Amino acid sequence: MTVVDGPVPVLDVRGVTKTFPGVIANEDIDLTLNQGEIHCLLGENGAGKSTLVNVIFGLYKPDKGTVKVRGEEVKFAGVGEAIEHGIGMVHQHFQLIPVFTVAENVILGDELTNGPFLSMNEARRRIRELEEQYGLIVDPDAKVGDLSVGEQQRVELVKALFREADILILDEPTAVLTPGEVDDFFAVVRSLVDQGKSIIFITHKLREVLAVADRITVLRNGRIAGTADPATATQQSLANLMVGRDVVFQVDKGEAHPGEVALRVEDLSVEDERSVMTVNGFSAEVRAGEIFGIAGVEGNGQRELVEAITGMRRKAGGTVEILGHNATKLTPRKIAELGTAHIPEDRNKHGLVGSYSVADNMVLNKYSQAPFARRWVRNTSAVHDEAEELVEQFDIRTPSVDVPIDTLSGGNQQKVIVARELTGDVDLLIVAQPTRGLDVGSIEYIHQQIIDRRDRGAAVLLVSAELDEILSLSDRIGVLYRGRLVGVFDGADATREELGYLMATGSTPDTEEVAS
């Protein structure tokens, strides 16, 4: 490894512009990546981060501008050429084949052969080398499907390094990791740059940027909104750059005034599609006027828990009581009629019908009620009027209420769901991952709506994988681990560290009893 004195640019992007029909995804972007640094690319969804790295990685051809790798101008015709130039990319959604072993996945597409046969021993040896060099601990013979998400990500890194990449593009690498795994991941990233690799790190999480970046570039609406020095930048200053205005971080939240129990779940067990008991002996109570947050690493039964409570999934055991009624065996329609609103985890799968108009989606759960229908005949003009009113009230950006909802941005789609669910009387609000994939502005807005509902006396059950979201909204916090609550905290007392440890291990660091 040669020792360098001044910064040596390994990647130099100048004036890149990329448009899609009707959209300018990137406009006149300059970006320099020096040898051995971590350059963070920060921006909201739709700011153009992915487009930019796809240009660098050879997936898109820029309309204008140049890309230089180690001083040489390149025009990649495809990903293969980018890889030949030592660029590696780890996508947000892993591109691994679960039934193959780690070694098989690593050599896939670049198979080491000995005549017509794969030379797996050679592959294993080189993976072990990488493991030693960078502290990337993976077992080459483990099946990828059996690995944790954090381990799978290491496999993706090994895959890129195996192809001798020294410019690494990491697209939202921490989105799927637990707080503990994030720390391990940062250690790996540090050891990579210490040994001369250069990294473009894409994220929208401000805390991480400040923890890991050597340099920060903020994108907004396809343009560079500014650059920042992590030594002097604050979360607030970065957020303002990202959004283009002052962002209120701390949600304005008064004291909770808990009332009657609105939701009581006792010893609930639920199976998932594979007949695995993913919710196992879950018990909790949520009172009117409070937000009960459920923290937990994804895949610990959150989805099945919410679906069971809302009547969408059969319960294997236990009882659910909603607003004084036994709701264990009720249908989703009946549960909604008791005064329950549900903002589902997956808006495209459950919350919306993509090909339906904004207006039809606005009444998806009340299309058969007056005034939207008289007996069996729908009143489309009433639907239209209601939709226009809600679009106005909830500030939803759409050309009209008649366009298909899948033409709207994710933030506006989510606002449609929020508008629909928060109209009328809501006594119990069940909210799952309400701000996933949304920009800072929409997140602020949706959080405020949830708190308003609490203040108006609704009981709120909030399920989220974002610990920050749980911490800033919840009055009480429960940690879900393997389908059970392993701890309940007061929202004001809980710390990230405490919750993170419990989320990852299911137990507290000491032998002390879990606070409840």
Added chain:
Amino acid sequence: MNDRLDKGLSGFIRKIREAWDLQPLLVPLGAILLSFIVGGVLIAMIGVNPFEAYWALLRGMFGSWDRVAGSIARSVPFMGSALALAFAFRAGLFNIGAEGQLLVGGITAAWVGTLTFMYHTPSVIAIPIILIAGAVGGYVWGWIPGVLRARTGAHEVITTIMLNSIALFGVRWLVNSRDPQILRDLTASVPRTKAISPTAVLPTIVDSQPNLHMGLFVMIAVCIVVAFVLRRTTFGFETITVGTNPNAALYAGINVNRIIILAMALSGAFAGIAAASEVSGTNQFFQPGTFAFIGFDGIAIALLARANPIAIIPASLLWGSLLAGAPLMQLEAGVSIDVVRIIQSMVLLFVAADAIVRYVFHIRGEAGHQMESVATEEAES
């Protein structure tokens, strides 16, 4: 005040635009044109002038008032069988059991039509009874795969194929068997049921070949009602929601299983009504062979009409007319009836592979939109 006027005006303009939006018609029309061109090449290859052949075909279809009436008459049952596919399709189901649903509906209608009380019942009551009997028969034959799908998850494609066979061999047995005699008319030279009561016969409008009867209006009315149900009723909304996104339907509180069962059963009923109208209006008895391929052709017609109940009416008319005109082409130009079948199949092929039609006729359309929206999504992510 001004605002309201503006709003009303823009709504009005929008409606006119929608009414004149011919975009959805372009691909089917292009597919038809393209099929005739390719069919013409085929005909030329066997040494026949394709224009002469097509001229004979056209005269066979519409060459006289009698032929026009005959062509329409040929088309009537297709409306029901196409509706059977289209309605289920809107609920996300692929009902290829219209063939069996027609047979069961037809034999039920024929059986009810020969019951003694029908002979003493006036037509205003007897005709609705025989039509309802057909609908009930088809309903039951559609309900079975619906229940199997909803309760056990058995795929309706498999179950409807099997139920087609069961229906076919079942009605053959009922109609063929002499000893014991079940439904066979022992005096007839071919296996068929007894003639239905004259009071249950749908009146003939034109005594063409085949005769055009009031079943035409029955089937058009059914198409219109179904269009209204899908477009404007809560049940239609539920059906299309289940068909488009069953997960969202479940979330919205729709009883998905109930809709699946009902959609399949009603689909069967539409086929059943068509069969009853044929039994009552055309033959006055039931003979299994007369329904061969009507159910399968319904799949093709429904696809051509893009599962739109109103579009099924012209699509059926086209289909039936081609079949009615083909014999004259064979007679005069010596081109086999099978060529019409080939052309029909090509129409479907081109509708399914619509990219070909769009390319040949430079139709910009949904495919283009899709590509655009994908690009936008990528730009946003």
